[in-house]
Amino acid sequence: MYLVGHAAVGMAITSALGITNPVAAFGVGWVSHYFADFFPHGDEAVGEWTKRGNEVRRLLAVVVFDGALFLSVFTIFTAHRGFSFAMAAAALGSFVPDVLWGLEKLFKKKLFGFHERFHFANHNFFHIRLPFFVGILFQTAITFALWHSLIRR
Numbered sequence: 001m002y003l004v005g006h007a008a009v010g011m012a013i014t015s016a017l018g019i020t021n022p023v024a025a026f027g028v029g030w031v032s033h034y035f036a037d038f039f040p041h042g043d044e045a046v047g048e049w050t051k052r053g054n055e056v057r058r059l060l061a062v063v064v065f066d067g068a069l070f071l072s073v074f075t076i077f078t079a080h081r082g083f084s085f086a087m088a089a090a091a092l093g094s095f096v097p098d099v100l101w102g103l104e105k106l107f108k109k110k111l112f113g114f115h116e117r118f119h120f121a122n123h124n125f126f127h128i129r130l131p132f133f134v135g136i137l138f139q140t141a142i143t144f145a146l147w148h149s150l151i152r153r
């Protein structure tokens with residue numbers, strides 16, 4: 001799942017639980033990542049595309065696009081709701097598992113062995129592969145609905 005989606009899930013859960021402490025929000029965001037990853041989310045085709053070329057460079061392109069998308073919606077969110085340390089921390093926490101994974105890719109080294117085994121095993125737990133089009137549409141719809149509810153609360 002994309003970071004812009006992970007952030008929305010982490011922020012929505014943090015907000016639903018009424019958590020305002022940034023440290024707690026960071027933890028909730030982090031844990032929410034595994035929860036969101038568990039379900040099929042249909043972006044396998046993008047992962048395969050990154051492996052067909054310079055993987056690190058292609059992953060970076062995805063992260064830049066994804067990160068820009070996140071920053072844009074977070075800016076809209078902040079404009080409507082005001083800046084919240086808890087919400088920012090929830091978003092950052094939700095990125096942690098993929099940042100750890102990204103660091104391993106970047107340095108081509110197993111740095112977080114146990115975490116990576118867990119992260120990978122939990123990811124799309126039932127190995128249901130949605131057609132790319134359906135997966136992206138589904139992920140976009142959920143991401144949009146969550147951000148919309150966060151902004152319009």
Ligand SMILES: [Zn+2]
Pocket residue numbers: 001033037097098119123
């Ligand atoms: Zn993940």
